[in-house]
Amino acid sequence: MTALTTRFDPSSAPEQQVANHIATRAAYLAPVLLVIAGIGWGLDGVASTSVAVGLVVVNFLLAAAILTYAGRISIALLMAATMFGYILRLGVLAGAVLALRNQPWMEMLPFGLTLIVTHLGLLLWETKYVSASLAYPGLKPTATSPGSIKE
Amino acid sequence: MLSVLAQEAVSGADTIAAYGALGAGFAYGLAAIGPGIGIGYIVGKSVEAMARQPEAAGMVRTTMFLGIAFTEALALIGFVVFILLGI
Numbered sequence: 184m185t186a187l188t189t190r191f192d193p194s195s196a197p198e199q200q201v202a203n204h205i206a207t208r209a210a211y212l213a214p215v216l217l218v219i220a221g222i223g224w225g226l227d228g229v230a231s232t233s234v235a236v237g238l239v240v241v242n243f244l245l246a247a248a249i250l251t252y253a254g255r256i257s258i259a260l261l262m263a264a265t266m267f268g269y270i271l272r273l274g275v276l277a278g279a280v281l282a283l284r285n286q287p288w289m290e291m292l293p294f295g296l297t298l299i300v301t302h303l304g305l306l307l308w309e310t311k312y313v314s315a316s317l318a319y320p321g322l323k324p325t326a327t328s329p330g331s332i333k334e
Numbered sequence: 335m336l337s338v339l340a341q342e343a344v345s346g347a348d349t350i351a352a353y354g355a356l357g358a359g360f361a362y363g364l365a366a367i368g369p370g371i372g373i374g375y376i377v378g379k380s381v382e383a384m385a386r387q388p389e390a391a392g393m394v395r396t397t398m399f400l401g402i403a404f405t406e407a408l409a410l411i412g413f414v415v416f417i418l419l420g421i
Contacts, residue, residue, distance in 0.1 A: 197392050198399040243403065250399065258381050265377045265402070266370075273366065273409060280417055295414035302410055306403050313396060 191254035191261075202247035204312065205305045209240045212304060220293045231290040235297035238279055239305065242272050358419040365412020372405040 213236045220228035246268060253264030283289050380398035384391045 191395070192391065195392055197396040201396060201399050242406075246402065246406075247399065250395075250402075254395070258384070261381065262377060265373060269370065269373055269406070269409075272406075273413070276410075276413060280413075284417070291417055295418050298410055298414055299407070302403075303407050306400065306407070310400055313400065 190257050191251070193255050196247075196251045198247040198250045201309060201313070202243045205243045205309050206240045208305055208308050209236055209301065212236075212301065212308075216297055216301065220297065224290050224293050227288045227290045228293040230288045231294040232297045234279070234283065234289075235294045236301050238276060239298060239301045242276065242302075243305070245272055245275070354419055358416045361419065362412050362416035365415070366409050369405045369409040372408075373402050376401040376405065 213233070216232050216236060217229050220232035224231070249264050249268040249271075250261065253260045253268075280294075284291070376398055380394050380401075383394045387394075
């Protein structure tokens with residue numbers, strides 16, 4: 184009888200690992216973006232940029248949490264969770280912007296640019312890391328792993 | 335006469351603002367459709383891959399997550415256009 188995959192292995196959560204890596208890297212990237220925003224738009228730009236970086240990180244962590252949680256219950260639920268998660272995350276983003284847009288310190292241009300640059304930059308950074316670690320952080324080659332070459 | 339002209343000028347500015355908001359709304363809506371289709375396709379294919387080859391599930395899940403995030407960047411760009419143009 185063939186084994187069927189109906190849900191994710193509860194012991195592993197690669198999405199969560201990827202999202203945690205992205206959040207860590209955001210901490211490295213954020214000061215650079217804040218300095219650039221500070222030079223260009225002053226303190227208002229710094230505040231707007233920090234909100235944008237925070238939203239991007241929350242977006243990644245929320246996406247990973249939703250996928251991991253749903254996948255552990257059922258792969259069928261994963262489909263629904265992906266769709267509703269997409270709507271929910273766009274809603275969170277839109278809600279945050281609508282709530283903050285009238286604040287006197289809110290600068291929309293650095294905010295929008297930071298959203299795109301941070302999202303794509305962090306993703307490219309993580310993809311480079313994942314590609315370099317055999318497409319899966321858990322399989323990152325180490326000196327003691329089977330098949331590795333000791334120098 | 336001047337009051338009529340001023341009223342028309344205000345009305346013209348309102349019309350431009352209204353069309354701007356309408357355009358921004360359309361841009362956001364259209365920008366969300368493409369990624370929605372893309373994400374559905376990615377997840378569907380990933381589930382298919384995991385069902386065919388359960389031992390590769392970890393790799394598939396990682397790639398799926400990155401694929402979803404890359405696709406979502408398109409929606410994010412649409413959202414930024416929306417907030418810069420419309421609201």
